[in-house]
Structure formats: structure tokens, C-alpha cells
Amino acid sequence: MTGTYSQSLVVFSLLVAILASYTALDMAGRLASTEGRVARWWLAGGAAAMGLGIWSMHFVGMLAFHLxxxxxxxxxxxxxxxxxxxxxxxxxxxLVSHAALPWPRLIAGAVLMGLGIACMHYLGMAAMRMEPGIEYDPWWFAASLLIAIVAAGAALWIAFRLRTETRRPMLLRGLASLVMGLAIVGMHYTGMAAAHFPEGSICGAVYADGLDTKWLAVLVIVTTLGTLGIALIASLFDRQMRTRTGMLAESLAQANEKLMQAALHDPLTQLPNRMLLQDRIEQTIEKAKRRNFSFAVMFCDLDGFKAVNDAYGHQTGDKLLIQVSERVKGLLRGHDTFARLGGDEFVIVIQLDVPEDAAEIAERIIATVGEPFEIDGVELQVTASLGIAMYPTDATTERELMAHADAAMYHTKDSGRNGHTFFTEAMHVSANRQLKLLQELRRAMQRDEMVLHYQPKFRADGGGVIGAEALVRWQHPGLGLLGPDTFIPIAERSGLILQLGDWVLDQACAQLRQWHDAGHPDWSMAVNLSPLQFASTNLLETVKTTLEKHALAPHFLTLEVTETTAMQDVEASLQILHGLTEMGVKISIDDFGTGYSSLLYLKRMPATELKIDRAFVRELEENAEDAAIVSSIVALGRSLQLQIVAEGVETAGQRAYLNELGCDLLQGYHLGKPVDAEEFLRNAA
Known part of the structure; x- marks a missing residue:
């Protein structure tokens, strides 16, 4: 008995096979890129979609066959x-979800999958329950099994190769689906060719209330289109979600990169900051150990930068720093490190062929920095002071290299600036002394080793004491009484100056309270503010709290701010000074005449005093220029209705001259040296 085929259904069966193959490949890709519970859901859904697709193709092919x-x-x-x-x-x-698919596993998988597909096909044929049974040609039967195994092997290999394909995935998957679909159809129709229906055969399923072909057609079409459609829609939705997730991940990566850039780079010059510099030096040390080479760490500080900042403002100073960094960067190689620590401090890390190259590179940097800069139509000039520490001769750790290069740079500063200095052991002793002093200074704050001395302030016209200036001293257990020049720079560099400054303010106010209670209610107290204190956001609250603590009227306290500190950030300074004067505290501009004040800004500052620096007082009687400067400052102060205080008065002649010029208050060793509170009270009495 011979059957015939409906050509349209044969084509439809091929389309179903191709669609099922495409779904299978897509599901394989999803499965390869997921794990855990999600992967198990994709495996279950993919198996259902692929299995239904292959099964549907078989029964579409059976519907195409007419007996x-x-x-x-x-x-x-x-x-x-x-x-x-x-x-x-x-x-x-x-099988294809594994990270690897070796040939033995591929062959075993092809055999098992091929036999499974063949089992599906011949079970589908057996569902007809033909009587007598279907006879199969052994050669065609073997050929169908072989095709099923080969097709399964090809399908597994293609699915494994394409599961993570990102270049033209739809096109490649489409071509692979065509090949797989043809293989599946080829197996089916080879198996059909092997089947022989004897004459007079009947279909037992018809008489046993089996599925009618019409209902089978409906079932096949609905399950095929429904399952594959749902699978493809789910796959499409998953692809869109992955695309959005990928875009989000890319955005997060970019944001993270920007955060890393901000965390590891200086915001002004975009050079590596201290954190990244430390990592670079440590990496270079490890590399130098392995490859046995030397390198130099150069600490660079700009000479004259502060004057530019004071005279032209921070914006001009920032532009100057940017141009300096660009110039120096142009001298270095790609693998060298050029970092900014802050302010006008830079560090260069350079790998060297021979150690002598460090001096040549340093000279080139000094020459380049020393050339004039033109910023906003103004020609500016700074110089560079460099300190050089060599690895491994000078130090073998990042911390020691930085400390030694820093010590060498300060030696350059002390030797006249605008040059370079190689680190020596003598500097090491000095650096260690500074480090030891810092450690001892931290302990001194806890052990009450800090003391205050008070220098009296007098009326220039010969009147008595009107108050005092509080001056901090360190009663060192081994070195004796140390002046501020010994430890204040260390305190400022370490940040201890904030704690020390608060202590000085509190102790000075406490002492003034005692003097008021002892019968001197008109005395006032002057306290110096460091630049870090002046810039502190807690300054106003600290002053207010301290005055309330000691029950002092604010006008008895005078805070001295250096001219340079006040002019560093004029607008911010004005805001702080107005806050203090509104509180009632008096303001004294210290060291006046040594900075770069703008008279316009000085007019706006709510100061009470101008304090003439001792440098102009020292040669007042012999130097006509100094006398002219002091006279001008007095005239300026009078026009701004400020009191004029002169410090550093060491002779009777200076005292008389300053009184004649019109100064209001005087300080100096001729009038009274800084002494402790008890001696101050005895001398004043």
C-alpha cells in the first residue's frame, strides 16, 4: 500500500523544524549565560519548546502523508x-550549557540524542497501531538512525558554538537553524521511506477511539505555534531586558570609572593624587626588585607661588598650577608618574637607566618651570625647588622615599631655592628629628607640657599695661623651654595646630578671667589664629563657646590674623571676620606691610587694629625707607579708623619715634618680654 504527500504540508513541516531549531539555539544561548534557578527555568522551557517543535514537525509530516x-x-x-x-x-x-564540549562527550551526546529523536519518530509511527504492523526496510531504517545521530551531533556542535555569539547573532542563528531543520526533516522522511504498509492494512487507532487526523492537526498547530511563540516572545523579552541591563551596567561602569578617576586624581590638574601616588611607588618598588633597576622620587615645591596667589587671587593661581603641570608632564615619559599632593607640591617618580640621569631630569624641570607664564594677559614667574631620593640607595619603602625626598626639598629651600638637592644621611637625621618632635608633640598635648607666656601691650604715650598677647611655649622634658619656631611649623603640617589653637584660646581666656577677678577688669587678651584655624568651619562656634565658658565680654578678646592669611581667600575671610565682629570680638591684622593686601579689600575688612611687623621697626631710626613705610601705615590706619600696634620695640628711641609717628599701642622686649602669668601680674603691678 503506497502513500502520497501533500507538498504544502511538507514545506510547512520544514518551516516548523527550522523554527524549532532557531528556538533551541536561542534557548541554548540563554542557558549558557545564566545560572542557578533561572538556568533551570530556561532549561525546562527550552526543552519543552524544542521537544514540542520536533514532535510537531514529525506529526505535520505525518499529516502530509496520505494513505x-x-x-x-x-x-x-x-x-x-x-x-x-x-x-x-x-x-x-x-549538554551544551557546559563550559566545554570535548569530542567524546559530543559523540556520546549525539548518539543518545539521535536515538531519542528516532525513538520519538518510531513511537509516533507506532501510535497508528497498523494491522498488520508496519514493515521497515533495514537499510533505510539504519540510514534514518544514522541521519538522526549525525543531525543530533551537528545540532549540538552548532548550538555550543553559537550560544555566546555576539557578532551578527540573528543571521548566524538563522543559517544554523536552516541546516538543523533540514537535518531533522531529512531524518523524518528517511524514516518514512523505510516504512512499508502491506496491502489490506488497517489503522487500529481509528477503531480504538484514537485521535482523528483533524483533531491531531488542530492539536499540532495550536501546540506548535503556541509553544514556539511563547518561547520566542520570552526570548525576545529576555533579550530586551538583557540589553537594558547591559546599558545600565555600562552606565554604572562609566559612573564607577568617573568615581575612581575622582578618587585617585587631583580635580584641578587631573594628575594622580596622594593615594594613587602611593600605589604607583609601591608597584615601582616591586618591579624594581624583580628587574633590578633604580628609580628616583622627586619632591617639587614652587617658589613664589604663594605671592602669586596673594597678589592675583586663587583663580590665577589655579591656572598657573595647570600650566606648570602641563609643562612638566611634557618632559616625562608615559610610564613615569607625575602627581600633585595639594597646593603647589608635586611628586615625580622616574625610572632611571643610570642614577646620574636624575640630576639632568631635575635641571630640565627647573628650567622649564622657571620660564615665564602668561595668564590672563599677565606675565608670571615662579621657580622650582626639588628634593631627590633614590631607590634603593636612599630608601626601600614608599614612606621613607617620600620622607627623604621631602627633607631634601626643604634643604633646597633653605639653601636659596630654585635648584635641586639629593638626599643625604645628614638630612635623614634632621628628618628623623622632625618626626620624633611630631610624635613628642602629640604626647605633649596629652601630658600638659604646653604653656602660655604673655607679652604685655602698652599705650604708646607712656600709659600702663592695657592687656597681653598670649604666646605658646613647649616645656619639653628633655630640651627645656622651646619657642614656637621649633614646633609650630610641625603642628601646622600635621594638623595638630587645630587642637593646639583651641587649647591656646581656652587657656588665654581662662587667664584673662583670673586677671579680671584679681582687679584688672580693663585688660584685654590677644590670641593668634593659624591659617588652618581661621579656615575652620568651627571657628565661630569655638570662640563663642569659649567666651561663654569663661564669662568674658567679647570685646576683651582680640584675634590676630596675618595679612597673608586674611588675603588668601578674600570673600571667605570677609564672611568669617564679619561673623567674629558681629559677635563683638576685635580683629587685628598681624604682620601688616609684609603681604600683598589690596587697599580695596582692606577697606572692606571689619578689622580693629593694624599691627606693624617688627621688620619695619628694627631699623626705624636709621632707615628712612622703614620710617616712611611706618608713617604710611599709620596714616592708612587713621583714615580707616583703626588702632595701630607696633611690635618689636627694643629701644627707647624706637618707642619715642613710634609715639611721635602716631602709633597707639606698643609691644617689644624694651617694654616687656613674654613671661608666665604670675610674673606678668607682678611686673604689671
Whole structure:
């Protein structure tokens, strides 16, 4: 008995096979890029979609085959064939989800999957329950099994190769689906060619209330289109979600990169900051140990930068720093490190062929920095002071290299600036002394080793004491009484100056309270503010709290701010000074005449006093220029209705001269040296 085929359904069966193959490849890709519970859901969904697709293709092919007798299908056996198809598909997807697919596993998988597909096909044929049974040609039967195994092997290999394909994935998947679809269809129709239906055969499923071909067609079409459609929609939705997730991940990566850039680079010059510099030096040390080479750490500080900042403002200073960094960067190689620590301090890390190259590079940097800069139409000039420490001759750790280069740079500063100095052991002793002093200074704050001395302030016209200036001293247990020049710079560099400044303010106010209670209610107290104190956000609250603590009227306290500190950030300074004067505290501009004040800004500052620096008082009687400067400052102060205080008065002649010029208050060793509180009170009495 011979059957015929409907050409349209044959083509439709091919399309179903191709669609099922595409779905399978897409599911394999999803499965390879997921893990855990999500991966198990994709495996289950992929196996169902792929298995139903292959099974549907088989029964579409069976619907395309027409026998001259009524045909039906046993429901149970039909479902068994579906289970075989889904099981083979699940195994295939599980196999290609592994990280590797060696040839032995591929061959074993191809055999098992091929036999599973063949099992599905021949169970589907058995569902017809033909009587007598279907006869199979052994050669065509063997050929169908071979095609099933080869097709399964090709499908597994293609699915494994394409699962993570990112270049033209839809095109490649489409071509692979065509190949796989043709292989699946080829296996089906080879198996059909092997089948022989004897004359007079009847379909037992028709008489056993099996599935009619019409209902089978509906079932096949609905399950095929529904399952594959849902699978493809889910895949499409997943792809969109992955695309959005990828875009979000890319945005987060970019944001993270920007955060890392901000965390590791100076915001003004975009050079590496202290954190990144430390890491670079440590990496270079490790590399130098392995490859046995030397390198130099150069500490660079700009000479004259502070004057530029004071005279032209921070914006001009920032532009100057940017141009300096660009110039120096142009001298260095790509693998050298050029970092900014802050302010006008830079560090260069340079790998050297021979140690002598460090001096040549340093000279080139000094020459380049020393050339004039033109900023906003103004020609500016600074110089560079460099300190050089060599690895491994001078130090073998990042901390020691930085400390030694810093010590060498300060030696350059002390030797006249605008040059370079190599680190020596003598500097090491000095650096160690500074480090030891810092450690001892921290302990001194805890052990009450700091003391205050008070220098009296007098009326220039010969009147008595009107108050005092509080001056901090360190009663060192081994070195004796140390003046501020010994430890204040260390305190400022370490940040201890904030704690020390608060202590000085509190002790000075406490002492003034005692003097008021002892019968001197008109005395006032002057306290110096460091630049860090003046810039502190807690300054106003600290002053207010301290005055309340000691029950002092604010006008008895005078805070001295150096001219340079006040002019560093004029607008911010004005805001702080106004806050203090509104509180009632008096303001004295200290060291007046040594900075770069703008008279316009000075007019706006709510100061009470101008304090003439001792440098102009020292040669007042012999130097006409100094006398002219003091006279001008007095005239300026009078026009601004400020009191004029002169410090450094050491002779009777200076005292008389300053009184004649019009100064209001005087300080100096001729009038009274700084002494402790008890002696101050005895002398004043």
C-alpha cells in the first residue's frame, strides 16, 4: 500500500523544524549565560519548546502523508513520543550549557540524542497501531538512525558554538537553524521511506477511539505555534531586558570609572593624587626588585607661588598650577608618574637607566618651570625647588622615599631655592628629628607640657599695661623651654595646630578671667589664629563657646590674623571676620606691610587694629625707607579708623619715634618680654 504527500504540508513541516531549531539555539544561548534557578527555568522551557517543535514537525509530516485508508493515532503512545522528544531536547540543552564540549562527550551526546529523536519518530509511527504492523526496510531504517545521530551531533556542535555569539547573532542563528531543520526533516522522511504498509492494512487507532487526523492537526498547530511563540516572545523579552541591563551596567561602569578617576586624581590638574601616588611607588618598588633597576622620587615645591596667589587671587593661581603641570608632564615619559599632593607640591617618580640621569631630569624641570607664564594677559614667574631620593640607595619603602625626598626639598629651600638637592644621611637625621618632635608633640598635648607666656601691650604715650598677647611655649622634658619656631611649623603640617589653637584660646581666656577677678577688669587678651584655624568651619562656634565658658565680654578678646592669611581667600575671610565682629570680638591684622593686601579689600575688612611687623621697626631710626613705610601705615590706619600696634620695640628711641609717628599701642622686649602669668601680674603691678 503506497502513500502520497501533500507538498504544502511538507514545506510547512520544514518551516516548523527550522523554527524549532532557531528556538533551541536561542534557548541554548540563554542557558549558557545564566545560572542557578533561572538556568533551570530556561532549561525546562527550552526543552519543552524544542521537544514540542520536533514532535510537531514529525506529526505535520505525518499529516502530509496520505494513505488510502482512514488514519488515527493512539493518544497514550502519541504522548510517549512527545515525552521522548522533550527528554532528548532537555539532554541536548543541558549538554551544551557546559563550559566545554570535548569530542567524546559530543559523540556520546549525539548518539543518545539521535536515538531519542528516532525513538520519538518510531513511537509516533507506532501510535497508528497498523494491522498488520508496519514493515521497515533495514537499510533505510539504519540510514534514518544514522541521519538522526549525525543531525543530533551537528545540532549540538552548532548550538555550543553559537550560544555566546555576539557578532551578527540573528543571521548566524538563522543559517544554523536552516541546516538543523533540514537535518531533522531529512531524518523524518528517511524514516518514512523505510516504512512499508502491506496491502489490506488497517489503522487500529481509528477503531480504538484514537485521535482523528483533524483533531491531531488542530492539536499540532495550536501546540506548535503556541509553544514556539511563547518561547520566542520570552526570548525576545529576555533579550530586551538583557540589553537594558547591559546599558545600565555600562552606565554604572562609566559612573564607577568617573568615581575612581575622582578618587585617585587631583580635580584641578587631573594628575594622580596622594593615594594613587602611593600605589604607583609601591608597584615601582616591586618591579624594581624583580628587574633590578633604580628609580628616583622627586619632591617639587614652587617658589613664589604663594605671592602669586596673594597678589592675583586663587583663580590665577589655579591656572598657573595647570600650566606648570602641563609643562612638566611634557618632559616625562608615559610610564613615569607625575602627581600633585595639594597646593603647589608635586611628586615625580622616574625610572632611571643610570642614577646620574636624575640630576639632568631635575635641571630640565627647573628650567622649564622657571620660564615665564602668561595668564590672563599677565606675565608670571615662579621657580622650582626639588628634593631627590633614590631607590634603593636612599630608601626601600614608599614612606621613607617620600620622607627623604621631602627633607631634601626643604634643604633646597633653605639653601636659596630654585635648584635641586639629593638626599643625604645628614638630612635623614634632621628628618628623623622632625618626626620624633611630631610624635613628642602629640604626647605633649596629652601630658600638659604646653604653656602660655604673655607679652604685655602698652599705650604708646607712656600709659600702663592695657592687656597681653598670649604666646605658646613647649616645656619639653628633655630640651627645656622651646619657642614656637621649633614646633609650630610641625603642628601646622600635621594638623595638630587645630587642637593646639583651641587649647591656646581656652587657656588665654581662662587667664584673662583670673586677671579680671584679681582687679584688672580693663585688660584685654590677644590670641593668634593659624591659617588652618581661621579656615575652620568651627571657628565661630569655638570662640563663642569659649567666651561663654569663661564669662568674658567679647570685646576683651582680640584675634590676630596675618595679612597673608586674611588675603588668601578674600570673600571667605570677609564672611568669617564679619561673623567674629558681629559677635563683638576685635580683629587685628598681624604682620601688616609684609603681604600683598589690596587697599580695596582692606577697606572692606571689619578689622580693629593694624599691627606693624617688627621688620619695619628694627631699623626705624636709621632707615628712612622703614620710617616712611611706618608713617604710611599709620596714616592708612587713621583714615580707616583703626588702632595701630607696633611690635618689636627694643629701644627707647624706637618707642619715642613710634609715639611721635602716631602709633597707639606698643609691644617689644624694651617694654616687656613674654613671661608666665604670675610674673606678668607682678611686673604689671
Amino acid at each position: 488510502p485508508i482512514p488514519v488515527g493515532y493512539d493518544l497514550a503512545i502519541t504522548l510517549y513520543s512527545l515525552a521522548a522528544s522533550v527528554g532528548a531536547s532537555a539532554y541536548a540543552l543541558w
